[in-house]
Each structure stands twice: as C-alpha cells, then as structure tokens.
Amino acid sequence: MSTQVKNKKGAETGADGERRLNMIEAINDALDIMLERDPDVIVMGEDIGYFGGVFRCTAGLQEKHGKTRVFDTPISECGIIGVAVGMGAYGLRPVPEIQFADYIYPGLDQLISEAARLRYRSATEYIAPLTVRSPFGGGIFGGQTHSQSPEAIFTHVAGLKTVIPATPYDAKGLLISCIEDNDPVIFFEPKRIYNGPFSGFYDKPVEPWKRHADSVVPEGHYSIPLGKARTVTEGEQLTVLTYGTMVHVTEAVCREQGIEANILDLRTLVPLDIEAIEESVRKTGRCLIVHEATRTSGFGAELSALVTERCFYHLEAPVERVTGFDTPYPHSLEWAYFPGPVRIGEAIDKILKD
Template sequence: MPRRTMVEAIRDALDVMMGRDSRVVVFGEDVGYFGGVFRATEGLQRKYGTSRCFDAPISEGGIIGVAVGMGAYGLRPVAEIQFADYMYPGYDQIVSEAARLRYRSAGEFTAPMVVRMPCGGGIFGGQTHSQSPEALFTHVCGLKTVIPSNPYDAKGLLIAAIEDDDPVIFLEPKRVYNGPFNGHHDQPVVPWARHPLGETPDGHYTVPLGEAAVRREGNAVTVLAYGTMVHVAEAAAAETGIDAEIIDLRTLVPLDVEAIERSVRKTGRCVILHEATRTSGFGAELSAQVQERCFYHLEAPILRVTGWDTPYPHAQEWDYFPGPERVGRALRTVLEA
C-alpha cells in the first residue's frame, strides 16, 4: 500500500474525485498554476485544465460566495482558504449563505461544498498564520467540521466531505502536513511515535463523517483530541507510562458522542486537548458533553489542556501550543484526584 504524507493524501483525494465526478471544481488563491502554498493541489490544473482547477483573487468573501453559487447550481466545489487565519472576510458567506441555504430554501437548494483550510501551528507563523478557529464553525447550524490527524483519514474524510450534500469545513493541521512528528518540535522520531507518513490506499474510499477512532486503548483516563494534538497525546502517554485511552475525534460536527461516552464510562477520567485558545474553545463543549452524559462515572474533574488566552509572538510558538509535558501533568493530576 502506498505511503503518503497528509499533503499527498489530500492531493490524491482531490485527484480521485476530480477524475470520478466532472462536477468537482477546485479553486482558491494560488491553487492552480502554483499548486497551492503547501502544494496540496500541485499538478491538478495541468491534468484537468483551468476550468476545473483555477486561481482566485485575494478575496475570501468572493471565494466562498462563488463556491455557494457553484453548489446551488449543481457543482461540487472545493475551495481553499490559504490559511485558516484568512477566513474571516469570508465568514459571513459561510454562516449566512452556505450554512443556511438548505433551510432557508426549504430544501430546494443545497450547498454541497468543501472549504479547505490549513490550521494550527508548525511554521512559526505567529498570530496571522497559526490560528485554530474550529469553534467558530462548530457553533453554526448547517456546517460540518472535520480535522484529520493522519494521511489515511485525511484522504477518506476529504472524499466523504466532497460527496456530502451539505457544506463541510475541512481543517488541515499544518504540523503534520509533510513529515514525521512525535509530539515534540526538536526531537527525532522514536519507535513508539505514530508516523504521519501513513499507508493510504490508491483509488476511492471514504472515512465516514461523525465517527471517532480509538488511537490507543487504555483503562486509566480518556484523552479527547483531534488533529496534531492526537500525536501530542500519544507522546505524553508513552512518556508518562499512563494507561491512557486516546480518542481521535476526526469530526467535531457531527460529534461521535457515543464513542466519547463509552470511553469515559470505562476509564472514569477525562483530559481534553486542543491547540486553540482555552476560553470558548471546542474543549468547553466536550467537557459539557462528558459532564452531562458521564457525571456518575467520573472519578476526577475533567481537565482541559489548550493554547493560552492570548496572542503569541512567532518565536514562542512551541511554548504556546500544548506539548507532552503539559499533557503529562494533566494526566497525572486526574489520576491523583
């Protein structure tokens, strides 16, 4: 089975779907001739032509608005926002048009579109290239929000998103785009680390939206994570030796609450992990879900390990984002409670 990076898996998913379905159109800033700033669309314009893969002006509102119109017309657009940090000018189109089109038209029109956005840290991009805005989308009825952690899931989830009849926000964590990552920024890959260069089948397959995955089975504590933080959680569990069960949510909306409930009822403890700022982050929703569903099974308070509630200078990226040491402290705290 071929081994691909996440960028290669995403490119392959786009290639597969453009080959299978002439309605699939890929566009955004620099995605055509240049192949995207991270090369996720490299070669697609050459293969499918400028009417299927093309560059858009620097206008995020225009990009999303065009995608909504394409979807209503019957196409299946995949729009790229170059960095998730740039999506704010297009947020009104996402919320007011894409998310509401099915409901406000009583089902007469839909917006079968995907908005791809690189998110999170990994390039020392600071305040304008490293944001994790997933909570802004999970709060909006009518949107689905996906964040893969590995190449296999990235390809399968993206194909499922393109085939979905409603708008999907597809957030791609930059730190696991192009190579090995073991939870740290300055250490080589070690044998127990999950390698982001993963086996990814050729051709068409899907990973269903709304299904979490157990990345590591355990009985002492449940760790809920997604994207890059899945690898940080694995590093922390390995370094501390704690018997943690790591749940990769994969899809935030729809959320696999059954998988979360099964795990927390088994372990009796829960640590929630994400890169985004703490206040009103998606971890708050996860904490509420766990408390409502598993209160009588909990043996310790639910803990969150997150980014800080402050912007951060470029050079302090690795202090800002949760690492294995911070996660390890949280794991030990809930076990000692």
Template sequence: MPKRTMIEAIREAMDVMMERDDKVVVFGQDVGFFGGVFRCTEGLQRKYGAARCFDTPISESGIVGVAVGMGAYGLRPVVEIQFADYVYPAYDQIVSEAARLRFRSAGDYTAPMVIRMPCGGGIFGAQTHSQSPEAVFTHVAGLQTIIPSNPYDAKGLLISAIENDDPVIFLEPKRLYNGPFNGHYDQPVVPWSKHALSETPEGYYSIPIGKAAIRRQGSAVTVLAYGTMVYVAEAAVSETGIDAEVIDLRSLVPLDIDTITASVAKTGRCVIVHEATRLSGFGTQLAAEVQERCFYHLEAPILRVTGWDTPYPHAHEWDYFPGPERVGRALLQVMEA
C-alpha cells in the same frame, strides 16, 4: 500500500473525485498553476484544465460566495483558503449563505461545498498564519467540521466531504502536512509524530463523517484530542506510563458522542487536549457533553490542556503548544484525584 504524506493524500482525494465526477471543481488563491502554497493541488490544473482547477483573486469572501452559488447550481466546489487565518472576510458568506441555504430554501437548494484550510502552528508563521479557529465553525448550525490527524484519514474524510450534500469545513493541521515533524527546521524529528506518514490506499475509499477513532485502548483515563494533538497525547501517555485510552475525534461536528461516553463511562476520567485557546475552545463543549452524560461515572474533574488565552505568540510558539509534558501533568493530576 504506499506511504503518503498528508499533502499527497489530500491531493489524491481531490484527484480521485475530479476524475469520478466532472461536477467537482477546485479553486482558490494560487491553487492552479502554482499548485497551492503547500502544493496540495499540484498537477490538478495540468490534468483537468483551468476550467476545473483555477486561481482566484485575493478575496476570501468572493471565493466562498462563488462556491455557494456553484453548489446551489449543482456543482461540487472544493475551495482552498490559503491559511485558516484568512477565512474571516468570508465568515458572513459561510454563516449567512452556505450554512443556511438548505434551511432557508426548505430543502430546494443545498450547498455541497468543501472549504479546505491549513490550520494551527508549527511553521513560525506568527499570528496571521497559525490560528486554530475550529470553534467558530462548530457553533454554526448547518456546517460540518473535520480535522484529520493522518494521511489515511485525510484522504477518506475529504472524499466523504466532497460527496456530502452540505457545506464542510475541512481543517488541515499544517504541522502534519509533510509527515513526521520537528520542533524547528534544524531539530531532530519528534518520535511521537511518526504516524503522520501512513499507508494510504490508492484510488477511491471513504471514511464516514462523525465517527471517532480509538488510537489507543486503555482503562484508566480517556484522552480526547484531534489533529496534531493526537500525537502529543500519545506521547504523554507513553512517557507517563498511564493506561489511557486516546480517542481521535476526527470530526467535531457531527461528534461521535457514543464513542466518547462509552470510553469515559469505562475509565471514569477525562482529559481534553487541543491547540486552540482555552476560553470558548471546542474543549469547553466536550467537557460539557461528558459532564452531562457521564457525571455519575466520573472519579475526577475533567481537565483541559490547551493553548494560551492570548494572541498567537510568535516568539514563544513551542511554549504555546500543549506538549507531552503539560498533557502528562494533567494525566497525573486526574489519576491522583
């Protein structure tokens, strides 16, 4: 199988679905002629025409509002918010319209739509291009939230999201877009990111939403991570030599609680890693779920390794990220408890 970057895999997922189903439409800021700021939609307008892949005004609320109407009408819109940081003007449309349409209409209407957004830091984009807002969506009943960590998953999960009959938030870690990443443009590739370039089948395939992946089997401690932090966790495990089990959540809502609890019941310890801020981050929910279900199996407190509780620090971006050293310290701490 050919190896693809996440950008290529995401583009191919949209291409496959647009070819299979003429109800699939793609739109957003600069996604048509320009092919998107990260080139995820490059070539789709040339192939399918401006009626099915088109540019919009700079109006996130308008983009999402139009998508809700299209979905209710029977189309399957896939919209791009250029950066996850830009989604807040559309939050009311997402929460009050998209997420509730099935419920408020007693099932007469649905919103089969996907909202794609690059998320996280790593490109020195400062506070307005680097946020990880996944928790603000996981709190909303009626939304599904996905964060892939590799091209294979990104393609299969995006296809499943497009086929889904309810709205899906599809967050794409921009540090993983182009395969193995580095600390800065003039620094060497970080070895633990090598799997960000992966073999990806051509054509159609799907991955079920709500099923986690065990990236590394282990018996001493369970590490829960998603997106870029999966690679950070793997690096920390390798550097500490601890026999940890690394679980890539892939889907935050719905959450594969069975895989999580089975692992923690086996290991008796749990470390949670995410890039977003600590306060009210999704790790808080994970810790509560694990504590409620695995309390009598736990041999140490559940630890979280996260970003800082500050506005995104442009000048200290790589200190803000949980790195292998910080995760490694947490692993050693739970093993010593």
C-alpha cells in the same frame, strides 16, 4: 528499515508493497480522484492552479484536469466562498481553498448567512455542497496571521460540518466524504503535521512518519464516515479527547510515561461521535481534553460540558483541559504556546491522583 522506492505519483512504497503518503500527498490524491470521478467537482483558490498551492496540496492538478476544473481566484475570501455557494446551488461540488485559516474571516458572512442556511431556507430545493479546505494551527512560525485555530467558531453554526484529520489515511478518506456530502463542510488541515505526524514534537527524533501505520494510504477511492471517532490507543486509566496535531502529541506523551490511555481522535467535531465519548469515559472514569486553540470558548469547553452532563456519575475526577493560552498567538514563543509534554503530563498526573 524497509527499502523504499518511488511510485509513479512520487509517494514512498515500501518493500512490502504498501504505499506511504504524508498528509499533503494524501489530500492531493483525494482531490485528484474526485476530479476524475465527478465532473461536477471544482477546485479553486489563491495560487492553487499553476503554482499548486502554498503547501503544494494541489500540485499537478491543473495540468491534469485543466484550467476550468482547477483555477486560481482573486485574493478575496468573501468572493471565493460566495462564488462557491452559488456553484453549489447550481449543482456543482466546489472545493475552495482558503490559503490560511486566519484568512477565512472575511468569508464568514457567506458561510454563516448563506451556505449554512441554504438548505433550510429553500425547503431543501437548494443545497450548498461545498468543502472549504484550509490549513490551520501553528507549527511553521507563522505568527498571529498564519497560525490560528478557529474551529470552535464553525462548530457553533448550525448547518456547517467541521472536520479535522490527524493522519494521511484519514485526510484522504474524510476529504472524499466531505466532497460527496450535500452539506457545507469546513475541512481544516493541521499544517504542523502536513509532512509527518511526528515532526518537531521533541528535541530528540521520534519515530518517522514513514513507519507509522496511518501513513499507509490505499490507492483509489475510499471514504470514512463523518461523525465517527477513531480509537488511537486503548486503555483504562483515562480517556483523552483530542484531534489534529494534538493526537500525536498526546499519544507520544502517554507512550513515554507508560500511561494506558483510551485516546480518541474525534476526526469530526460536527457531527460529533458522542456515543464513542460516552463509552470511553464510562469505562475509564477520567477525561482529559487537549486542543491547540485558545482555552476560553474553545471546543474543549463543549466537550467538557457534554462529558459532565452525560457521564457525571461515572467520573472519578474532574474533567481537565490542556489548551493554547488566551493570548494573541506568539511568534517567537510558538512552542511554549502549544500544549506539550510538560503541561499534558502535569494534567495526567493531576487526573490520576484525584
């Protein structure tokens, strides 16, 4: 393994000179760059200032940029998002953090009735360029109030964009794009892969994040366009549509089983890269959808409908979904709730046999 040294920001730098970050560090880097680059950017949320956030994503930012740019808020999600909408209409670019996605529900009215509609209601006189960051999904045994995956709710709301990175490289580039975007964005961060995309999938160790190509994060400003999926692996046996943590789970399963899958990391659910989906499914003729959220009315249902509508005559087998269960989120049975190697493997076998 390459000799590792620490650079001035605490990131790992290999002997080859490549800077390797985990997702927490990449998000912190993006916020730091945008605070420095644009005086209108404001970072706000519960415990994000002096403490640096419950997951340390904002560590050091208040000390560097000051208490008027990076500040703590009261414990009021409705208030946090409502104030951010007003800031955006005034001309600022707020980046509010909701400490866990499970806590976002009190702010839904501000997001749906105000942020999402402001541009249309004002005939473009006002906009709401806020980026709501929030860790989502399981992986820390947080139980029902710290582990939900509510992304489908926001994809249903016209005027909101929904973004979910799966790698440190994408986390930085996508977050910068979101902050620079003139529309309100929900930026969900998969907490299970905050510290590395391969942690905790199996009993045996899997390749550590430090060796993973997507942990190489360039210094400075770069952006990744919203609405563009990423091809994780290329193959012609089947298409896998997924995002967030499940990108790494499905990639590991296909690698271990020798499946040549065309895995698409959607990265943004709204806007969605429909062209990439169509191209892949028409090439493979088979489609598997994997996400962590509950099955009924999950985003996988929309993906399944789109694939069926647009690629029906190219399909060689029915579209399959592997998802979380339609139950309250279990605490002690968290790893059984996740789509894992067994369920994903069974779905792949079923698709390929049809």
